[in-house]
Amino acid sequence: MIKEIEVKSALSKSGLRELDYSLNPYLGCRFSCTYCYARYFSPKEVGDRWGEVILVKKNLLEVLRKEVKVKRKGVVGISTVTDPYQPVEKDFELTRKSLELLLENGFRVSIQTKSPLVLRDLDILTRYRERVDVGMTVTTMNPEEARQVEPLAPLPQARIETLKRLKESGVQVWMFLGPVIPGHNFLGVLEEAGKIGVRVIYDVLNYYPGLPFRPVPRNTWKVLEDQIRRRCEELRVQCHSEQEDWIYETKRRYNTLF
Numbered sequence: 001m002i003k004e005i006e007v008k009s010a011l012s013k014s015g016l017r018e019l020d021y022s023l024n025p026y027l028g029c030r031f032s033c034t035y036c037y038a039r040y041f042s043p044k045e046v047g048d049r050w051g052e053v054i055l056v057k058k059n060l061l062e063v064l065r066k067e068v069k070v071k072r073k074g075v076v077g078i079s080t081v082t083d084p085y086q087p088v089e090k091d092f093e094l095t096r097k098s099l100e101l102l103l104e105n106g107f108r109v110s111i112q113t114k115s116p117l118v119l120r121d122l123d124i125l126t127r128y129r130e131r132v133d134v135g136m137t138v139t140t141m142n143p144e145e146a147r148q149v150e151p152l153a154p155l156p157q158a159r160i161e162t163l164k165r166l167k168e169s170g171v172q173v174w175m176f177l178g179p180v181i182p183g184h185n186f187l188g189v190l191e192e193a194g195k196i197g198v199r200v201i202y203d204v205l206n207y208y209p210g211l212p213f214r215p216v217p218r219n220t221w222k223v224l225e226d227q228i229r230r231r232c233e234e235l236r237v238q239c240h241s242e243q244e245d246w247i248y249e250t251k252r253r254y255n256t257l258f
């Protein structure tokens with residue numbers, strides 16, 4: 001069910017260290033990942049029926065047009081509690097139009113998605129390639145495992161192809177391996193990252209009561225992390241955990257990338 005709502009603000013102060021603001025054109029996400037904890041940060045009707053109810057911020061562009069003139073320039077994450085290129089974006093184009101507004105007005109944008117629909121906006125992404133990057137989330141290369149945990153998201157191979165196209169077009173890209181799910185083919189994801197030549201950010205499976213997972217014990221995570229680190233070294237893939245990411249972002253912003 002798609003419902004249109006009105007909002008008072010477009011850019012929210014981000015709780016993530018590497019972002020100044022977050023912008024979520026929609027609330028709820030059709031991709032319906034079972035591990036997604038965005039449901040706990042969404043309105044009740046969305047969280048209770050995760051994947052079934054999508055709220056579209058119908059006056060978002062009107063509000064954003066005013067905010068970009070008065071808010072301090074900074075890095076905007078699109079999106080943090082929804083996928084900005086989920087199916088509803090095909091009709092409403094709020095992500096595309098927000099992207100244009102932000103970049104035209106001097107903001108920097110960091111996109112994170114699982115969808116090849118991002119390629120529709122290649123014209124904008126290449127025009128502003130200095131100030132925009134795209135992260136693609138891939139948790140496993142096994143399509144059956146992906147279907148279990150990301151039932152309505154595009155399959156992993158489609159995401160890899162998208163990342164390749166973006167990179168070949170000169171867009172700054174990265175891969176998000178998260179959450180790392182014990183028993184899934186996450187090492188295969190690193191191999192694909194090695195072939196494309198992208199850096200990887202990985203993250204532990206965060207546990208929230210109500211999610212169909214048990215928390216990953218600390219010593220299990222240590223073993224998984226060692227495997228990831230080792231494979232990255234073998235493949236010469238630059239990889240770091242989400243917790244370290246702010247160091248990378250800070251350096252990048254000041255052009256002292258290691």
Ligand code: SF4
Binds near residue numbers: 030031033037038114
């Ligand atoms: S694509 Fe992202 S926002 Fe959407 S359900 Fe999956 S994890 Fe949540």
